[in-house]
Amino acid sequence: MGFKELGINAMPLPGAMPAFRASIDAGELRALCEKSRSQKARLVALWGSDEIPRGGGYALHLALAAPSGLLWLTVPLAREQARYPGIADIYSSADRMQRAAYDLFGIYALDNHDRRKWLRHGAWPSDVFPLRKEFNIATRSAAKEDQYPFIKVEGEGVHEIPVGPVHAGTIEPGHFRFSIVGEKILRLEERLGYKHKGIEKRFETMTLEEGARLAGRISGDSTVAYAWAYAMAVEGITGGIEPPRRALALRGILLELERIANHLGDLGYLGNDVGLSFGFFQFWRLKEDLLRLNARLFGHRYLMDLIVPGGVARDLSLPDADLLLNQLEKIRVDVATLKSIYDEHAGAQDRFIMTGKVSSELAEKMGLTGFAGRASGIFRDLRIDYSIPPYQELGVQLASHTRGDVAARVSVRFDELAESIRLIHTLVRQLPSGEIRAPLAEAASGAAGIGWVEGWRGEILIALEAGEDNSVHRCHAHDPSWQNWPVLQHAVIGNIVPDFPLINKSFNLSYSGHDL
Amino acid sequence: MYQLLKQIAKTGIKTEAAPRTDETLRLLQQRLQEGILNYLGRALAIRHVDAGSCNGCELEIHATNSPYYNLERLGIKFVASPRHADMLLVTGPVSRHMETALKRTYQATPDPKLVVAIGDCGCNGGIFGENYASCGSVANVIPVDVAVPGCPPSPLAIMQGILTAISK
Numbered sequence: 001m002g003f004k005e006l007g008i009n010a011m012p013l014p015g016a017m018p019a020f021r022a023s024i025d026a027g028e029l030r031a032l033c034e035k036s037r038s039q040k041a042r043l044v045a046l047w048g049s050d051e052i053p054r055g056g057g058y059a060l061h062l063a064l065a066a067p068s069g070l071l072w073l074t075v076p077l078a079r080e081q082a083r084y085p086g087i088a089d090i091y092s093s094a095d096r097m098q099r100a101a102y103d104l105f106g107i108y109a110l111d112n113h114d115r116r117k118w119l120r121h122g123a124w125p126s127d128v129f130p131l132r133k134e135f136n137i138a139t140r141s142a143a144k145e146d147q148y149p150f151i152k153v154e155g156e157g158v159h160e161i162p163v164g165p166v167h168a169g170t171i172e173p174g175h176f177r178f179s180i181v182g183e184k185i186l187r188l189e190e191r192l193g194y195k196h197k198g199i200e201k202r203f204e205t206m207t208l209e210e211g212a213r214l215a216g217r218i219s220g221d222s223t224v225a226y227a228w229a230y231a232m233a234v235e236g237i238t239g240g241i242e243p244p245r246r247a248l249a250l251r252g253i254l255l256e257l258e259r260i261a262n263h264l265g266d267l268g269y270l271g272n273d274v275g276l277s278f279g280f281f282q283f284w285r286l287k288e289d290l291l292r293l294n295a296r297l298f299g300h301r302y303l304m305d306l307i308v309p310g311g312v313a314r315d316l317s318l319p320d321a322d323l324l325l326n327q328l329e330k331i332r333v334d335v336a337t338l339k340s341i342y343d344e345h346a347g348a349q350d351r352f353i354m355t356g357k358v359s360s361e362l363a364e365k366m367g368l369t370g371f372a373g374r375a376s377g378i379f380r381d382l383r384i385d386y387s388i389p390p391y392q393e394l395g396v397q398l399a400s401h402t403r404g405d406v407a408a409r410v411s412v413r414f415d416e417l418a419e420s421i422r423l424i425h426t427l428v429r430q431l432p433s434g435e436i437r438a439p440l441a442e443a444a445s446g447a448a449g450i451g452w453v454e455g456w457r458g459e460i461l462i463a464l465e466a467g468e469d470n471s472v473h474r475c476h477a478h479d480p481s482w483q484n485w486p487v488l489q490h491a492v493i494g495n496i497v498p499d500f501p502l503i504n505k506s507f508n509l510s511y512s513g514h515d516l
Numbered sequence: 517m518y519q520l521l522k523q524i525a526k527t528g529i530k531t532e533a534a535p536r537t538d539e540t541l542r543l544l545q546q547r548l549q550e551g552i553l554n555y556l557g558r559a560l561a562i563r564h565v566d567a568g569s570c571n572g573c574e575l576e577i578h579a580t581n582s583p584y585y586n587l588e589r590l591g592i593k594f595v596a597s598p599r600h601a602d603m604l605l606v607t608g609p610v611s612r613h614m615e616t617a618l619k620r621t622y623q624a625t626p627d628p629k630l631v632v633a634i635g636d637c638g639c640n641g642g643i644f645g646e647n648y649a650s651c652g653s654v655a656n657v658i659p660v661d662v663a664v665p666g667c668p669p670s671p672l673a674i675m676q677g678i679l680t681a682i683s684k
Contacts, residue, residue: 121612121613122612122613123611123612123613123648123649124648130649135648137647137648138646139648140648141648143612143615143616146616165614165617166563166565166598166617166621168596168597169594169596170564170566170574170577170578170594171566172566172569172571172574173565173566173567173614173617193613194568194611194613194614194617195568195569195608195611195613195614196611196613196649197568197608197611197644197647197649197650198644198647198648198649198650199644201647201649202643202645202647213643214643217570217572217642217643217667218570219570219571220569220570220572220573220574220575221571221572221575223572265578278520278523278524281527281583282523284578284581284582284583285583285584287579287582288579288582288583288584301576301670302572302575302668304572304667334523337519337523338523341519341520341523344519345520510571511571512568512569512570512571515611
């Protein structure tokens, strides 16, 4: 069995990604996390569950990524003593996840230095835990005044700028508390959770198949990645059925199209944010061309609901594939021109270089993920590290940089855009013939599945457990923004306030994917 | 600089015609007098409020400013404060954690004002519906003049909703 490197016996989970599952006692948790940290295994996610209807208590779950695959650890917790030793000092990204697990399940991390609520604002009281099974999804608690103690920075000339939840631009809601002196940012503290809309509880009212539509709406800009991760988890749960090769190649095409569209949009806004509105108009023209083609070829501009458990919902004909390649070639040529314009634009480069810097040490320590991690010397990409079809034979080239500033994130985005176009060319040329959807088997109650996909922003995880009659017992969706939001607080230190929108956009993190 | 100018010249003008209005999107009778409408039609200021969306609708609102749609050429622009706005463009099922912020934003918008709800979730709560953390549709929280369905609605549909709200 797997995970000898951590000295535990884990059972392999059926499914596309190498994933294993093990159960440990709370007393062993810290030693295991320390060991995994020392062996460079990273924390992907931490969440809770309620096992009382199944005759247990509560449970804490961790997903750790090691070279041999993903380890899903379950720590059973007694109903009366739902506590466990906190691990935020070992994995700093665990801090907010532990606080969220308390808000939703009432499972408590001992010795966590930060005991403030995280996802809970005023919609439910502190002694109510909405993800417990006994809690009815329709229960509306009376709204309470929301109190949240921000950390105060004091000293001569220090003042605060509170921003949000309603922001000045077309941005998702969240609150940023800046402590500044003059124009310089001394500290940024984020407060999220404004978009919490009960997604995980909603999953539990659905069948495994119905859940696919909801998964595609956890974070709209990553709908393909979420839908794929969810489909992968369902395919694992139903005995590890493998979608047809053609469906897997089409999934790869869809995921790379999503990556291209998001990088095009953000590269445009990064130009706009430094006063180069030329960049916004050019990149958004290219993005619109692509979205229109998406609608024509696949029936949806953002490719929603196309990846379904078992395969894909729509095929790509040969003439349509040619249209796609022609359009991508036009985009490739124009992006190359725009890259040289950005590279040679002194004003833009002056704003990009050395702004919002994240060192590789900090990135490693805080678990920075996705393209932002790759711009800070964290050379990880699920498409390469755990290469499964259709990526196996493509030889995905890792885009990377080491400086970790806005310019590095811009550079990685340009490189990934070009690489995604190359990947789609290869996938289309080698598109296998055959079916696009395999029938799903019945899911055994209690069966578990993992979906793990390198979305454009970073790694997206779906950890799914089936209930009776193909229902969802628990679906935990993890967005890479959980890891990256805390790093943004560090990236802005010492920068000036007007550079915050630029730094923020260079990461472009999801609020909805985080708040659930 | 030469390369930049060449690219602008090569690209040319991409802006397309604006959509017609659609009265079936209207939920409330026109609240504004004709004189104000004549005025607003040429200088409408919009404050966007994301009250809990999946961020899909935001992608399409961004796209209304792209060269193909170029909303600003119609005199319609997005502003940074509700105090400068004539219209709120609201997305999402309204999460209960955004309920207060949305109500306060509505109160901060000077009268006369209009509200356009965007997307299936803004119209009826969408796939999220109403639950312990979601109020469902925008109309459950503030008065809505025009509601635009779609998941997400296209940029043209969003423009159509905005134009319908300021039509007689």
